[in-house]
Amino acid sequence: MSERSYAILGTGALGGFYGAKLQKAGLDVHFLLKSDYEYVRDSGLVVESVDGDFTLPQVNAYNDVAKMPQCDVVVVALKTTQNHLLPQILPPVVKAGGVVLILQNGLAVEEEVAAIVSNVTIIGGLCFLCSNKVGAGHIRHLDYGQITLGEYASGYQACGVTEKMQQVADDFIHGGISIELTADLLLGRWKKLVWNIPYNGLSVILNARTDELMAYEHTRKLAEQLMYEVAAGAKSCDRIIPDSFIQLMLDYTVKMKPYRTSMKIDADEGRPLEVEAIFGTPLRKAQAAGVYLPQINCLYQQLKFLDGRLTVDG
Amino acid sequence: MSERSYAILGTGALGGFYGAKLQKAGLDVHFLLKSDYEYVRDSGLVVESVDGDFTLPQVNAYNDVAKMPQCDVVVVALKTTQNHLLPQILPPVVKAGGVVLILQNGLAVEEEVAAIVSNVTIIGGLCFLCSNKVGAGHIRHLDYGQITLGEYASGYQACGVTEKMQQVADDFIHGGISIELTADLLLGRWKKLVWNIPYNGLSVILNARTDELMAYEHTRKLAEQLMYEVAAGAKSCDRIIPDSFIQLMLDYTVKMKPYRTSMKIDADEGRPLEVEAIFGTPLRKAQAAGVYLPQINCLYQQLKFLDGRLTVDG
Numbered sequence: 135m136s137e138r139s140y141a142i143l144g145t146g147a148l149g150g151f152y153g154a155k156l157q158k159a160g161l162d163v164h165f166l167l168k169s170d171y172e173y174v175r176d177s178g179l180v181v182e183s184v185d186g187d188f189t190l191p192q193v194n195a196y197n198d199v200a201k202m203p204q205c206d207v208v209v210v211a212l213k214t215t216q217n218h219l220l221p222q223i224l225p226p227v228v229k230a231g232g233v234v235l236i237l238q239n240g241l242a243v244e245e246e247v248a249a250i251v252s253n254v255t256i257i258g259g260l261c262f263l264c265s266n267k268v269g270a271g272h273i274r275h276l277d278y279g280q281i282t283l284g285e286y287a288s289g290y291q292a293c294g295v296t297e298k299m300q301q302v303a304d305d306f307i308h309g310g311i312s313i314e315l316t317a318d319l320l321l322g323r324w325k326k327l328v329w330n331i332p333y334n335g336l337s338v339i340l341n342a343r344t345d346e347l348m349a350y351e352h353t354r355k356l357a358e359q360l361m362y363e364v365a366a367g368a369k370s371c372d373r374i375i376p377d378s379f380i381q382l383m384l385d386y387t388v389k390m391k392p393y394r395t396s397m398k399i400d401a402d403e404g405r406p407l408e409v410e411a412i413f414g415t416p417l418r419k420a421q422a423a424g425v426y427l428p429q430i431n432c433l434y435q436q437l438k439f440l441d442g443r444l445t446v447d448g
Numbered sequence: 449m450s451e452r453s454y455a456i457l458g459t460g461a462l463g464g465f466y467g468a469k470l471q472k473a474g475l476d477v478h479f480l481l482k483s484d485y486e487y488v489r490d491s492g493l494v495v496e497s498v499d500g501d502f503t504l505p506q507v508n509a510y511n512d513v514a515k516m517p518q519c520d521v522v523v524v525a526l527k528t529t530q531n532h533l534l535p536q537i538l539p540p541v542v543k544a545g546g547v548v549l550i551l552q553n554g555l556a557v558e559e560e561v562a563a564i565v566s567n568v569t570i571i572g573g574l575c576f577l578c579s580n581k582v583g584a585g586h587i588r589h590l591d592y593g594q595i596t597l598g599e600y601a602s603g604y605q606a607c608g609v610t611e612k613m614q615q616v617a618d619d620f621i622h623g624g625i626s627i628e629l630t631a632d633l634l635l636g637r638w639k640k641l642v643w644n645i646p647y648n649g650l651s652v653i654l655n656a657r658t659d660e661l662m663a664y665e666h667t668r669k670l671a672e673q674l675m676y677e678v679a680a681g682a683k684s685c686d687r688i689i690p691d692s693f694i695q696l697m698l699d700y701t702v703k704m705k706p707y708r709t710s711m712k713i714d715a716d717e718g719r720p721l722e723v724e725a726i727f728g729t730p731l732r733k734a735q736a737a738g739v740y741l742p743q744i745n746c747l748y749q750q751l752k753f754l755d756g757r758l759t760v761d762g
Contacts, residue, residue, distance in 0.1 A: 339653060340753055352752035359745075428742035431673075438666035439654055 136161060136305050141205035141227045145170065145179075145195075147265040148237060149211025150273045152281075154181045154190055155309035164194040164202050166223070171197035173270035182268075183275035185310065199223045207233045207302060210247070213400070214238050214411035221250050228254055233298055237261050237281070239330060239396070240411025241323050241419060244286035255298045256286040258319045260326045266399065277391065280312035282326075284319030290371070292318035324368035325375060329383050330412050331364050332357035334397035335433040338407065338440060345392040348384075356429070358384060363427040367416050370423035407441040409434065450475060450619050455519035455541045459484065459493075459509075461579040462551060463525025464587045466595075468495045468504055469623035478508040478516050480537070485511035487584035496582075497589035499624065513537045521547045521616060524561070527714070528552050528725035535564050542568055547612055551575050551595070553644060553710070554725025555637050555733060558600035569612045570600040572633045574640045580713065591705065594626035596640075598633030604685070606632035638682035639689060643697050644726050645678050646671035648711035649747040652721065652754060659706040662698075670743070672698060677741040681730050684737035721755040723748065 139162040142153035150165070157163040167174055175195040181188050196202045199222070208228045212219065217238075228234055230253050236243050237259040244256050264277040283303055287293040294317045303313040316322040336347050336357065347353040361383060365375040400407050413434040420427055453476040456467035464479070471477040481488055489509040495502050510516045513536070522542045526533065531552075542548055544567050550557050551573045558570050578591040597617055601607040608631045617627040630636040650661050650671065661667040675697060679689040714721050727748040734741050 336750070340750060342753070342757075346757070347753070350753045350756050352749040352756070356746060356749035356753075359742075428673075429746045432670060432743045432746040435666040435670035436650070436654060439656070439661070439664045439670075442664050442666070443656075443660070 136301070136308065138162075138206040138301065138305060139203065140164065140305075141202055141208045142166060143199075143208060143210050143223060143227070144212035144216070145174065146211065146213075147267040147273055148261060148263060149209060150179060150267065150271075151181060151183075151263065151265045151275055151279075152209065152211070152237065152261075152306070152309070152311065154179050154188070154193075154273065155311055156305060157190055157193065158188055159305075159309040161305060161309070162194075164196060164205060164227075166196050166199060166202065166227075168197065170270040171195060177271060180272045181275060182273070184277060185275070185279070199226045202227045204229045205232065207235055207305075210234060210236045210238060210243075212238070213405070214240055214243060214408045215406040217243065217246060217411075220247065224250055230254075233257055233302060235259055235283075235302060238411065239326070239408055241320075241327065241415045243411065244290075244319070248286065248288070255296075257283055257299055257302060258286055258323065259283050260322050264393065280314065281306060282314040282316050282322050284316040284322045286319055290320035292321070318373070320371060321368070321373040321375075324364065324371065324373050324416075325379065327367070327412065327416055328361050328364045328375060328380060329387070330395075331416070331430055331433070332360040333387065333393075334395045334408075334412055335360070335430075335437060337395040337398040338401045339433065339436050343392045343394055343398075344387055344390060348388045354384070357387075360429055360433070363430050364416070366425055367420040367427055367430070370420040370425035401440070401444065404444060406445060407437060409437045409441050413437060450615070450622065452476075452520040452615065452619060453517065454478065454619075455516055455522045456480060457513075457522060457524050457537060457541070458526035458530070459488065460525065460527075461581040461587055462575060462577060463523060464493060464581065464585075465495060465497075465577065465579045465589050465593075466523065466525070466551065466575075466620070466623070466625065468493050468502070468507075468587065469625055470619060471504055471507065472502055473619075473623040475619060475623070476508075478510060478519060478541075480510050480513060480516065480541075482511065484584040485509060491585060494586045495589060496587070498591060499589070499593070513540045516541050518543045519546065521549055521619075524548060524550045524552060524557075526552070527719070528554055528557060528722045529720040531557065531560060531725075534561065538564055544568075547571055547616060549573055549597075549616060552725065553640070553722055555641065555729040557725065558604075558633070562600065562602070569610075571597055571613055571616060572600055572637065573597050574636050578707065594628065595620060596628040596630050596636050598630040598636045600633055604634035606635070632687070634685060635682070635687040635689075638678065638685065638687050638730075639693065641681070641726065641730055642675050642678045642689060642694060643701070644709075645730070645744055645747070646674040647701065647707075648709045648722075648726055649674070649744075649751060651709040651712040652715045653747065653750050657706045657708055657712075658701055658704055662702050668698070671701075674743055674747070677744050678730070680739055681734040681741055681744070684734040684739035715754070715758065718758060720759060721751060723751045723755050727751060
């Protein structure tokens with residue numbers, strides 16, 4: 135049994151799910167909550183899952199990082215739209231020499247975190263999870279769950295599979311989560327964008343599920359063109375995404391169950407959209423290398439409009 | 449008084465408005481109708497207009513081109529989505545040596561018509577009109593109304609201001625319509641697309657009025673980028689649209705009253721969208737000259753998806 139303690143910053147559909155799985159496996163887990171704090175403190179967490187339902191009647195719940203113990207691994211499970219909170223909430227909970235595990239979409243979040251905390255190992259985790267929060271302390275896990283882990287080093291230089299990565303992987307595997315390890319986090323993040331950029335973007339803009347987008351010739355083609363632009367963005371960062379990977383993602387999406395993307399769920403729920411992490415930062419990274427991605431830019435500007443209107447109306 | 453007779457093919461918001469204005473000015477006008485035929489035959493047309501309301505209790509109404517007289521000027525006022533009907537309905541109504549006046553959006557409609565009828569003069573008209581059909585034979589003219597006329601010659605070579613153009617212009621001016629004459633129809637059509645591509649496209653995709661699109665920095669910027677792509681498309685056809693024209697269109701749109709574009713009205717009414725005329729044909733014209741317009745292509749594919757879903761649902 136691992137003696138590593140875990141802090142979960144953001145106990146929603148994603149953080150709540152993984153945190154509950156770790157606690158169920160016997161780990162010492164501490165959950166930061168906001169709106170659900172009192173409910174979860176008193177009643178714990180309920181996870182309905184395709185892998186088997188379970189409840190945790192008692193969890194370590196907090197509404198203030200100042201009250202949390204310093205943990206060996208701090209899991210950042212907020213939406214990136216909340217990352218302006220990290221300078222306040224991250225430093226108090228992470229042990230010197232500990233790990234910050236960033237389970238977020240997009241690009242370059244590790245750079246932000248590296249600017250906030252030092253003397254820690256930063257690991258990025260790319261989650262492929264279909265999970266919703268359906269009520270206070272109540273998570274519904276619909277499908278998937280695997281995480282790809284990669285360690286961050288300055289400038290996103292590839293740093294292989296490290297001992298820290300292996301330790302975190304062991305804990306999650308112990309909790310019943312599939313883990314892949316990548317030697318090159320930045321490549322992993324760009325590869326995730328190959329899927330996230332077309333489907334998150336188009337699902338919100340066109341109010342569509344993945345199966346609808348793939349059923350029409352023109353959106354299937356547009357998704358493919360967007361994927362090639364993501365590959366061009368990756369190339370601007372010296373990362374090569376082969377054409378075969380793009381074809382794999384297209385085939386894979388055709389075969390998937392109809393899927394409502396995370397950004398579509400955010401839009402439907404009236405929450406801010408992760409436009410900057412998923413679209414803005416990749417565009418700026420590529421642009422800094424002199425590469426312009428016009429169709430991704432088109433989606434970015436459309437989403438900024440929709441996000442702005444959502445926020446104003448909300 | 450002109451002795452020219454006019455046939456109006458498509459008595460909707462646009463054809464009904466201009467045809468009524470011509471008849472009110474004393475011209476001999478013949479209206480082709482579909483769903484409103486019986487009503488208009490019995491009750492005529494009502495035009496509510498910012499320039500003054502009027503009614504025409506008796507009009508020459510037809511539901512079959514075979515019953516119409518051959519006319520000196522045949523006005524094509526159908527939506528381009530109905531242009532598959534032209535080979536049947538156009539030849540019977542146009543006099544030898546007569547004029548076909550195409551009051552439609554988009555590009556290259558004149559080429560289609562030239563393939564259908566010969567021994568006629570083809571004139572393209574670019575309408576700037578805000579008008580709705582609010583009931584059977586009932587048109588509400590909200591704003592604007594001017595038309596830019598240009599004569600078509602094979603390959604869209606510029607052919608100056610011709611006598612036929614001047615005659616048609618005189619009739620419309622007599623009917624109280626502002627007319628501009630252009631020596632270069634293709635340039636006129638591309639210039640119209642500078643406005644139509646961004647605002648028709650984005651208004652449907654983002655469910656927005658022009659004022660909303662211009663109120664947000666990102667859509668304002670996207671509209672501008674799309675306009676520059678239209679200018680690149682025009683350049684691929686050897687037509688130069690100066691940057692100052694783009695700035696004029698942007699300034700002009702900022703100052704316009706909130707406007708629901710024609711494509712947005714079509715989408716709201718569940719009618720097919722003019723995607724091919726406004727987006728598909730310009731893209732193909734540019735592509736034939738080796739010029740790729742990625743952001744217009746992005747809008748095109750999004751609109752094809754929305755149009756396809758609209759049609760399937762409808």
